[in-house]
Amino acid sequence: xxxxxxxxxxxxxxxxxxxxxxxxxxxxxxxxxxxxxxxxxxxxxxxxxxxxxxxxxxxxxxxxxxxxxxxxxxxxxxxxxxxxxxxxxxxxxxxxxxxxxxxxxxxxxxxxxxxxxxxxxxxxxxxxxxxxxxxxxxxxxxxxxxxxxxxxxxxxxxxxxxxxxxxxxxxxxxxxxxxxxxxxxxxxxxxxxxxxxxxxxxxxxxxxxxxxxxxxxxxxxxxxxxxxxxxxxxxxxxxxxxxxxxxxxxxxxxxxxxxxxxxxxxxxxxxxxxxxxxxxxxxxxxxxxxxxxxxxxxxxxxxxxxxxxxxxxxxxxxxxxxxxxxxxxxxxxxxxxxxxxxxxxxxxxxxxxxxxxxxxxxxxxxxxxxxxxxxxxxxxxxxxxxxxxxxxxxxxxxxxxxxxxxxxxxxxxxxxxxxxxxxxxxxxxxxxxxxxxxxxxxxxxxxxxxxxxxxxxxxxxxxxxxxxxxxxxxxxxxxxxxxxxxxxxxxxxxxxxxxxxxxxxxxxxxxxxxxxxxxxxxxxxxxxxxxxxxxxxxxxxxxxxxxxxxxxxxxxxxxxxxxxxxxxxxxxxxxxxxxxxxxxxxxxxxxxxxxxxxxxxxxxxxxxxxxxxxxxxxxxxxxxxxxxxxxxxxxxxxxxxxxxxxxxxxxxxxxxxxxxxxxxxxxxxxxxxxxxxxxxxxxxxxxxxxxxxxxxxxxxxxxxxxxxxxxxxxxxxxxxxxxxxxxxxxxxxxxxxxxxxxxxxxxxxxxxxxxxxxxxxxxxxxxxxxxxxxxxxxxxxxxxxxxxxxxxxxxxxxxxxxxxxxxxxxxxxxxxxxxxxxxxxxxxxxxxxxxxxxxxxxxxxxxxxxxxxxxxxxxxxxxxxxxxxxxxxxxxxxxxxxxxxxxx
Numbered sequence: 001x002x003x004x005x006x007x008x009x010x011x012x013x014x015x016x017x018x019x020x021x022x023x024x025x026x027x028x029x030x031x032x033x034x035x036x037x038x039x040x041x042x043x044x045x046x047x048x049x050x051x052x053x054x055x056x057x058x059x060x061x062x063x064x065x066x067x068x069x070x071x072x073x074x075x076x077x078x079x080x081x082x083x084x085x086x087x088x089x090x091x092x093x094x095x096x097x098x099x100x101x102x103x104x105x106x107x108x109x110x111x112x113x114x115x116x117x118x119x120x121x122x123x124x125x126x127x128x129x130x131x132x133x134x135x136x137x138x139x140x141x142x143x144x145x146x147x148x149x150x151x152x153x154x155x156x157x158x159x160x161x162x163x164x165x166x167x168x169x170x171x172x173x174x175x176x177x178x179x180x181x182x183x184x185x186x187x188x189x190x191x192x193x194x195x196x197x198x199x200x201x202x203x204x205x206x207x208x209x210x211x212x213x214x215x216x217x218x219x220x221x222x223x224x225x226x227x228x229x230x231x232x233x234x235x236x237x238x239x240x241x242x243x244x245x246x247x248x249x250x251x252x253x254x255x256x257x258x259x260x261x262x263x264x265x266x267x268x269x270x271x272x273x274x275x276x277x278x279x280x281x282x283x284x285x286x287x288x289x290x291x292x293x294x295x296x297x298x299x300x301x302x303x304x305x306x307x308x309x310x311x312x313x314x315x316x317x318x319x320x321x322x323x324x325x326x327x328x329x330x331x332x333x334x335x336x337x338x339x340x341x342x343x344x345x346x347x348x349x350x351x352x353x354x355x356x357x358x359x360x361x362x363x364x365x366x367x368x369x370x371x372x373x374x375x376x377x378x379x380x381x382x383x384x385x386x387x388x389x390x391x392x393x394x395x396x397x398x399x400x401x402x403x404x405x406x407x408x409x410x411x412x413x414x415x416x417x418x419x420x421x422x423x424x425x426x427x428x429x430x431x432x433x434x435x436x437x438x439x440x441x442x443x444x445x446x447x448x449x450x451x452x453x454x455x456x457x458x459x460x461x462x463x464x465x466x467x468x469x470x471x472x473x474x475x476x477x478x479x480x481x482x483x484x485x486x487x488x489x490x491x492x493x494x495x496x497x498x499x500x501x502x503x504x505x506x507x508x509x510x511x512x513x514x515x516x517x518x519x520x521x522x523x524x525x526x527x528x529x530x531x532x533x534x535x536x537x538x539x540x541x542x543x544x545x546x547x548x549x550x551x552x553x554x555x556x557x558x559x560x561x562x563x564x565x566x567x568x569x570x571x572x573x574x575x576x577x578x579x580x581x582x583x584x585x586x587x588x589x590x591x592x593x594x595x596x597x598x599x600x601x602x603x604x605x606x607x608x609x610x611x612x613x614x615x616x617x618x619x620x621x622x623x624x625x626x627x628x629x630x631x632x633x634x635x636x637x638x639x640x641x642x643x644x645x646x647x648x649x650x651x652x653x654x655x656x657x658x659x660x661x662x663x664x665x666x667x668x669x670x671x672x673x674x675x676x677x678x679x680x681x682x683x684x685x686x687x688x689x690x691x692x693x694x695x696x697x698x699x700x701x702x703x704x705x706x707x708x709x710x711x712x713x714x715x716x717x718x719x720x721x722x723x724x725x726x727x728x729x730x731x732x733x734x735x736x737x738x739x740x741x742x743x744x745x746x747x748x749x750x751x752x753x754x755x756x757x758x759x760x761x762x763x764x765x766x767x768x769x770x771x772x773x774x775x776x777x778x779x780x781x782x783x784x785x786x787x788x789x790x791x792x793x794x795x796x797x798x799x800x801x802x803x804x805x806x807x808x809x810x811x812x813x814x815x816x817x818x819x820x821x822x823x824x825x826x827x828x829x830x831x832x833x834x835x836x837x838x839x840x841x842x843x844x845x846x847x848x849x850x851x852x853x854x855x856x857x858x859x860x861x862x863x864x865x866x867x868x869x870x871x872x873x874x875x876x877x878x879x880x881x882x883x884x885x886x887x888x
Contacts, residue, residue, distance in 0.1 A: 003054075004033070004050065004053050004054050005030060007054065007058065008026060008029060008030065008033070009026050011058070012025055012026050012029075033053050033056065036053065037049050037050065037053050040052060040053075107379050107380075108415065110375075110379055110779060111375075111376045111379050111380065111415050111419075111470075112415060112418050112419045112422065113419075113422075114372045114375045114376055114379075114419075114776050114779065115372055115373070115376055115415060115416060115419030115420075115423070115463075115466050115470070116419040116420075116422035116423045116426055117368075117372060117423075117426065117772055117776070118368055118369040118370075118371070118372025118373065118423075118466070118772075118776075119369065119372075119416075119419055119420055119423030119424075119426070119427075119459060119462050119463060119466065120422070120423040120424070120425070120426025120427045120429075120430060121365050121368050121369070121426070121427075121430065121768070121769060121772060122365050122366065122368070122369045122462055123423060123424070123426075123427035123430075123451075123455060123458065123459055123462070124365070124426075124427050124430035124431055124434065125358075125361050125362045125365045125765075126362065126455060126458050127427065127431055127449055127450065127451065127452070127455050128358065128361075128434065128449055129358050129359070129362055130452065130454060130455060130458075131447055131448045131449035131450065131452070132350070132358065132443070132444070132447050132449065133346060133350070133355070133358065135446070135448065135452070135454075136346065136446070137212075137276075137345060137346070137446050138273070138446055139212045139213060139214060139276075140213045141213075141306075142345075143344065144306050144307040145211060145212070145304065145305075145306050145344075145345045146304065146305055146306075146307065146313065146316070146342040146343060146344055146345060146348075147160055147302065147303065147304055147342070147343060147344075147345050147348035147349065148162065148170065148180075148303040148304070148305055148320065148340055148341070148342045149161055149162055149302075149303065149340070149341060149343075149348065150162045150163065150166060150324075150338050150339065150340050150341075151338070151339060151341060152337045152338045152339075153337070160302065160348045160349070161300040161301065161302055162182070162300065162301050162302070162303045162340065163296065163298070163300060163301075163334075164288055164290060164293070164297075164298035164299055164300070164301055165290050165293075165295050165296065165297075165298065166327060166335070166338075166340070167182050167301050167303050168288075168290050169323065169327055170303070170320065170323055170340060171303075173323050173326075174305075174316075174319060174320070174323065175308075175319065176305075176307060176308060176311045176315060176316035176319050176320075177305035177306060177307060177308060177311075177316065178211075178306050178307070178308045178309075179207045179208070179210060179211035179305060179306045180207055180303070180304075180305040181204070181205035181206070181207030181208025181209070181210075181211065181286075181303070181304055181305070182204075182205050182208055182286060182301040182302060182303045182304065183202050183203060183204035183205065183208050183277055183286060183301070183302050183304065184202065184203045184286065184299060184300075184301055184302065185200075185201075185202050185277075185278045185280070185302075186201050186202065186203060187199065187200055187201060187549065187743070188201040188259050188260055188282060188284070189258075189259070189260050189261065189549065189551055189739055189740060189741055190241075190257065190258070190259055190282060191257075191258045191738075191739045191741075196258075196738070196739045196740060196741040197741050197743075198547075198549070198741045198742075198743035198744075199241065199281050199282045200278070200279050200280055200281050200282075201280055201281065201282040201283065201284060202277060202278060202280040202282075202283055202284075203284055203285065203286040203287075204222070204277075204283050204284075204285070204286050205222070205227060205285070205286045206221065206222040206223055206224050206226065206227060206285070208277075208286075208304050209221055209222055209236075209276075209283065210222075211304065211305070211306040212274075212276055214270070214271065214274055214276075215271075216236065216268040216269055216270055216271070217239065217269045217270060217271045217272075218242075218250060218252070218253055218268060218269040219236070219253040219266070219267050219268030219269060220267055220268050221236070221268060222234065222236070222267075222283070222285050226285040227285045227286060227287050227288075228287065229287045229288070229289045229292075231287075232264075232265065233259065233262055233263065233264035233265070233284065233285075234264060234265050234266075234267045234284075234285065235257055235259060235264045235265065235266050235267065235282060235283070235284055236266070236267060236268040236269070236270060236282070236283040236284075237252070237266060237268070237269045237270070237281075237282060238269075238270055238274065238275065238280065238281040238282065239269065239270060239271060239272040239273070239274070240272075240281055241281045241282060242269045252266055252269065253266060253267065253268070253269070254266065254267075258739060259282075259284060260551040261551035261552070261739045262551070264284070270283075275445035276445060277302070277304070277345075277349075277445075278349075278444075278445070279442060279444070279445050280445075286301075295331060295334065296331070296333075296334040296335075304345070305342065313342060313343075313344075316342050317341060317342050320339070320340040320341065320342060321339055321340075323340065324338060324339040324340050346444075346446070349444060350444065357762055360838075361762055361765060361766070364517060364520065364766060364769050365765075365769055367513045367516065367517055367769075367773065368517065368769050368772050368773050368776070369462070369466070370469075370513060371510050371513045371514060371773045371776045371777060372466070372776055373465075373466050373469040373470045374469075374470075374506050374509055374510045374513075375510060375776045375777070375779055376412070376415065376466070376470035376471075377469065377470040377471070377473050377474060377506060378503055378506045378507065378510070380408070380411075380412060380470060380471060380474040381473065381474045381503055381506070408471055408474055409467065409468070409471045409472065411471065412466075412467045412468075412470050412471025412472075412474075413463075413464075413467040413471070415467070415470070415471075416463040416464070416466045416467035416470070417463060419463065419466070420459050420460065420462070420463035420466075423459060423462075423463075424451065424456070424459055427451065427455075427459070428451060431449060431450060431451070434449065434761070434765075435449065437761050437764070438757065438761055440754065440757075441754075441757050473506075504820055507777075507820045507824065508820050508823045508824040508827070509824070510776065510777040510824065511777050511820065511821055511823075511824025511825060511828060511861070511865070512823075512824040512825075512827040512828040512831065513773060513777075513828065514770075514773040514774050514776070514777040514824075514828065514861070515824060515825050515827070515828020515829055515831070515832055515857065515861060516828045516829075516831040516832040516835055517766075517769055517770040517773045517774075517832070518770040518773070518774060518828075518832065518857045518860065518861065519828070519829060519831075519832025519833060519835070519836060519853070519854065519857050520766060520770070520832055520835050520836050521766040521767045521769060521770030521771075522770070522853045522854075522856060522857050523836050523843055523846055523848065523850065523853055524762070524763035524766040524767065524843070525763060525766075525767055526845070526846040526850070526853055527763060527843045527844040527845065527846055528763040528764070530844050530845035530846060531844055531845075534688060534845075536585070536586050536687060536688035536752065537625070537685050537686060537687040537688055538585050538586065538623035538624060538625050538687050538688075539622070539623045539624040539717065539748075540586075540747075540748045540749045540752055541748075541749060542717055542718050542719075542722050543622065543623070543715055543716065543717050543718070543722055543747060543748035543749075544715075544716045544718060544722035544723065544725045544726060544729070544745075544746075544747055544748075545584055545713060545714060545715050545716075545744070545745070545746055545747065545748050545751055546713070546714045546726070546729055546742045546743070546744060546745045546746075547711065547712065547713050547714065547742070547743055547744040548565070548711065548712055548714065548733060548740060548741075548742055548743075549710060549711040550562075550710050550711070550737075550740065551737075551739065551740070555708055558709075558710065559639060559705065561736060561737070562580060562704070562705075562709075562712060564736055565580065565712070565714075565732075565733070565736060566578065566579075566580050566616055566618070568732045568735075568736065569714060569716055569729065569732065570618070572716065572725060572728045572729065572732065573728070574718050574719050574720055574724065574725060575716045575717070575718060575719075575725065576717050576718065576719050577618055577621040577622040577716075577717040578618050578622060578714070578715065578716045578717070579615060579616045579617075579618035579619040579621075579622040579623070579714075579715045580615070580616045580618075580704055580712040580713070580714060580715075581613050581614060581615040581616065581619055581704060581712065581713050581715065582612075582613055582614040582615070582704065582707065582709055582711070582712070582713070583613060583713050584713045584715065584748070584751055585613065585623060585687050585688075585689075586687065586688050586689065586690050586748075586751075586752050586755070587690050587751055587752060587754075587755050588613075588713065589611035589612065589613060589689045589690075589697075589699065590611070590612045590613070591609055591610070591611060591612070592609070592610060592612050592668060593606070593607040593608070593609055593670055593671065594607060594608055594609075594610050594666050594667060594668055594670065594700070595607050595608070595666070595667040595670035595675075596608070596655045596664070596665075596666055596667075597664060597665040597666065597667065597677070598664075599655070607670045607671075608654075608655070608698070609698075610651060610697070610698045610699060610700045611689050611697045611698065611699045611700070612668075612699070612700050612701075612702070613699075613700075613701050613702075614701070614702050614703065614704045614706070614707040614709060615633065615701050615702075615703070615704055616633075616703075616704045616705070617632065617633050617634050617635055617637075617703075619633070619701070619715075620632045620633075620684075621717075622715045622716070622717045623715065623717075625684055625685070625687070626684070626685070627646065627682045627683065627684050628649070628683055628684065628685060629660075629662065629682060629683040630646070630662045630680070630681050630682035630683055631681050631682045632646060632682055632684075633646060633681075633682075633701065633702075633703050637703035637705065637706065638703070638705045638706070639705045639706055641703075641706070642679065643676070643677065643678040643679065643702070643703075643706055644678055644679050644680075644681045644702070644703065645666060645678040645679070645680055645681070645700050645701060645702050646680070646681060646682040646683070646684055646700070646701040647661060647666075647680055647682075647683055647684075647698070647699065647700050647701075648683070648684050648685065648686040648687065648698065648699040648700075649683060649684075649685055649686050650686045650696060650697065650698045650699070651698040651699060651700060652683050654698055655698075661680045661683060662680055662681065662682070662683070663679065663680065664679070664680050665677045665678065665679050665680070666678055666680065666700070668700075668702075678702060684699075684701070686699065687699060690752070690755040695844070713744075714729065714742075715748065716729070722747050722748075723747060726745050729742055729745075730742050774860070774861070774864055777824075777864075778864045778865070778867070778868040779868070782868040782869070782871065782872065800877075806877035809873075809877050810873040810874070810877055813869065813872055813873040814866070814869050814870075814873050816869075817865060817866075817868070817869030817872075817873075818865070818869070821861065821862070821865040821869075825858060825861050825862075829854055829857065829858065832854075832857070833848055833849050833854070836848030836849075837849075
């Protein structure tokens with residue numbers, strides 16, 4: 001059975017080459033011919049396959065291929081060794097690649113783990129982006145649904161809302177949309193047979209609801225006559241509300257329901273999962289009467305439309321621009337410079353900062369993927385160097401460079417396929433973790449973050465890219481190696497200089513990318529730490545909060561009810577200080593334009609913007625805010641009294657530099673025909689306002705009693721556990737109005753932390769990406785140094801035989817690693833600082849070029865690089881001088 005082996009070794013023994021070369025060539029050719037025999041036997045039969053193998057062994061051209069390697073083998077030899085073509089050849093490459101990878105299990109395992117980590121993390125971010133931004137709305141032809149908003153670039157007005165009167169003009173004049181409607185998100189008090197509940201709702205026109213083309217599960221949608229002011233109130237329920245409050249009773253259509261204390265009738269139930277346009281659970285008709293209000297008054301609306309077939313977004317915007325020009329010509333005072341712009345629904349609803357953040361995260365994880373591919377390329381490059389003699393023999397036997405390149409690419413593709421399977425598991429674990437971290441976060445209704453079929457397609461494409469990126473360089477390097485040099489190279493101390501330079505260059509590249517990610521990750525970590533340790537300037541511990549929205553419209557009755565509520569919460573056992581406010585400090589500051597008396601503003605320019613809260617006098621004690629100049633708001637600042645305000649230090653500094661603001665007046669309605677002047681009576685410290693871009697803005701407080709508020713945030717400072725006050729608060733509100741629910745119950749600390757969830761969650765992801773890149777780069781550095789030591793074993797042994805100490809050899813290896821590390825870190829830190837400058841919108845309390853952070857990153861990289869270099873350096877000291885000298 002082994003006759004061909006004996007003949008092969010006998011033939012090679014007659015060649016005029018050294019015994020070492022004879023043994024190496026015999027070993028390599030035996031492996032190659034054994035593989036060919038195993039492949040030919042099933043097709044030709046064992047006897048015929050063995051005969052072909054013996055013909056190759058006895059062919060005189062075989063000797064010429066090695067003794068005179070610069071000459072090509074005879075055509076007969078090439079024909080005898082012609083590789084299988086097409087699918088059969090590719091299948092052979094995969095089978096051989098699988099067996100070859102199994103022969104070097106350590107390298108294979110490291111490569112698979114690196115690629116699986118890169119593919120898995122990349123897939124997690126793609127799943128988030130796909131489920132949030134790319135998948136689209138779950139409606140027919142959803143890409144034709146758009147939001148039409150107004151903007152005034154000169155004044156920086158809103159781009160996703162439209163004034164009421166303008167909406168009716170656009171609706172009646174446009175021809176680009178088959179449906180053109182509007183909605184306004186609200187929360188409503190809903191009650192029936194159970195206790196009242198505050199429900200996310202929307203006032204919506206019939207056209208805006210029907211453009212989704214979703215039919216109700218029960219009943220009907222709204223009709224145009226449902227929008228008539230003063231008509232009977234009709235209501236559509238969500239599937240969740242129908243399930244929770246009516247136990248899926250199919251006779252619910254026609255049942256009575258109370259909405260904000262007003263009786264209505266249920267006319268429809270929407271299918272499960274339908275929460276358009278803003279996590280709505282209840283829909284009521286949008287009822288507007290533009291004729292009853294003067295121009296440029298009334299609410300702002302969110303206008304939506306569905307493009308007609310054949311109409312492009314650009315064409316619709318051109319038509320809207322013409323209508324905007326006509327409105328501006330008729331109403332120059334209010335509409336000069338105002339234009340309407342249509343944009344895709346998702347782009348309009350999701351803030352631009354979220355888009356930037358998500359794609360920045362995708363870019364960051366793309367760097368991790370690139371580091372993983374580079375790592376695998378480095379590992380395969382070292383493996384290709386170890387297999388250089390095998391490649392040379394295959395070339396001598398007639399294998400073309402294309403065949404060798406294909407073989408190496410097949411091996412990298414096998415690696416990528418296995419890594420993709422593991423990467424899918426990593427991605428699933430990452431998605432589960434991301435969902436858990438954002439469980440309390442309200443995502444848009446269309447968001448569905450999971451492993452969709454399209455995500456699996458993405459995994460397949462990423463695996464293909466990984467196989468090419470990680471396998472192409474080793475494949476080309478192996479295919480271009482010189483046969484003569486490889487077969488003559490018997491020195492354990494030499495290696496391919498080109499391969500060594502490539503490996504070192506790849507390590508520098510890996511370290512640079514890792515450094516870039518680590519710099520950004522460290523800055524994001526500092527931002528998260530700053531947010532968690534933030535001193536907002538007001539008390540957050542021991543404060544229970546909630547919110548109520550009154551249903552009564554009479555301002556006198558509303559004021560009386562708020563007074564009773566304020567008096568009642570002050571009497572709750574355990575309450576030490578209480579307040580009502582238009583919203584909570586830190587999270588719910590409203591914005592408004594102001595004009596300072598005596599100041600001049602350029603025509604058409606936007607007025608200064610301040611953050612505003614209307615508060616009761618108890619605000620200062622509840623949140624422990626001290627007035628540092630003048631006085632606080634008091635019970636004497638009631639409705640009908642002289643309008644007053646308290647401003648913060650930044651307001652005073654910006655508008656009254658070097659002067660005392662007390663006694664000066666501010667107009668809170670500079671765009672109205674009738675100004676609303678308030679007199680500054682006090683100055684307080686600047687309070688945090690939950691904004692990364694401007695966390696300490698100019699702020700202004702006015703008396704709650706002097707505002708026409710319909711809603712109020714309740715804050716109670718407790719002597720004990722603040723959460724224990726939630727039930728007494730519900731009982732109190734129910735005693736005031738049985739149809740009035742308390743909602744948004746939480747402690748002040750929890751309410752404040754919810755606003756920082758994007759920075760907390762995505763900052764954590766940045767840290768994961770940075771650590772992953774650091775681990776991968778360390779593996780790459782270790783692999784290259786270990787490969788270098790193995791190839792220079794004889795050289796190092798000779799050095800030690802000639803008197804070099806073990807410490808000298810260690811220093812030699814460590815110096816090699818340090819050079820690569822320093823070069824990579826220098827490049828990476830510069831790139832990291834530049835990337836941090838681009839992402840400074842999501843940084844909080846830290847500069848992109850913060851020296852302490854950069855120093856910490858460099859120290860981390862230095863320590864990790866030293867640890868990765870230490871093992872190969874210790875291995876180098878174990879080189880055998882006697883063996884090295886004997887080989888020479």
